[in-house]
Amino acid sequence: MDIRLIKNQDITPIYKLGKKDFGKNDEYSWDWSKKEIKKFLGKFGGLGLICLDKKKIIAFVLIGKTYSSQKPKTSWLRYIFVAKEHRREKIASKLLDLAIKKLKKMGKIDLEADIYTENNTSLKFFKFHKFKVRESYFILLRKIK
Numbered sequence: 001m002d003i004r005l006i007k008n009q010d011i012t013p014i015y016k017l018g019k020k021d022f023g024k025n026d027e028y029s030w031d032w033s034k035k036e037i038k039k040f041l042g043k044f045g046g047l048g049l050i051c052l053d054k055k056k057i058i059a060f061v062l063i064g065k066t067y068s069s070q071k072p073k074t075s076w077l078r079y080i081f082v083a084k085e086h087r088r089e090k091i092a093s094k095l096l097d098l099a100i101k102k103l104k105k106m107g108k109i110d111l112e113a114d115i116y117t118e119n120n121t122s123l124k125f126f127k128f129h130k131f132k133v134r135e136s137y138f139i140l141l142r143k144i145k
């Protein structure tokens with residue numbers, strides 16, 4: 001297995017990899033378009049890594065190098081995903097470890113992630129990697145009539 005930085009030509013395959021789970025409650029998937037991924041990696045200077053198995057992309061991580069201008073040394077893990085058939089093979093762990101090494105070199109001191117409270121799998125994953133729950137919050141919605 002190979003891990004490398006995301007290139008432009010990887011955007012469609014990573015989009016497709018995540019897309020089949022969009023909107024599924026059990027996957028807590030994201031809803032980014034290809035355009036957004038491109039913008040995130042380009043204009044916003046996001047850090048993106050992929051893992052390949054025989055040239056096929058099977059996992060990726062997308063990290064915002066800087067959380068905000070108020071928190072310039074904090075990075076923000078936006079999404080990490082491993083194809084179902086490859087889970088529990090420590091692939092996400094390898095992606096995260098490499099990303100952290102890169103962020104450290106850039107002078108970053110904190111990495112923030114947010115997950116849905118019921119996403120137990122990823123909560124276990126992040127706790128395994130020494131993340132601590134700092135705060136939990138509500139997402140509120142109302143109809144606008």
Ligand SMILES: CC(C)(COP(=O)(O)OP(=O)(O)OC[C@H]1O[C@@H](n2cnc3c(N)ncnc32)[C@H](O)[C@@H]1OP(=O)(O)O)[C@@H](O)C(=O)NCCC(=O)NCCS
Pocket residue numbers: 027028029078079080081082083086087088089090091092093094114115119121122124125126128
């Ligand atoms: C969360 C996710 C990225 C983990 O990927 P993974 O490659 O399977 O994780 P790893 O194999 O590196 O797991 C490392 C450790 O995390 C914990 N962990 C991971 N998945 C787990 C699970 N299903 N149940 C319990 N613990 C789990 C374990 O402690 C594991 O170590 P172990 O296998 O030695 O016990 C993957 O399940 C996924 O893609 N989920 C859907 C997308 C998602 O919810 N992403 C998070 C939102 S940002």
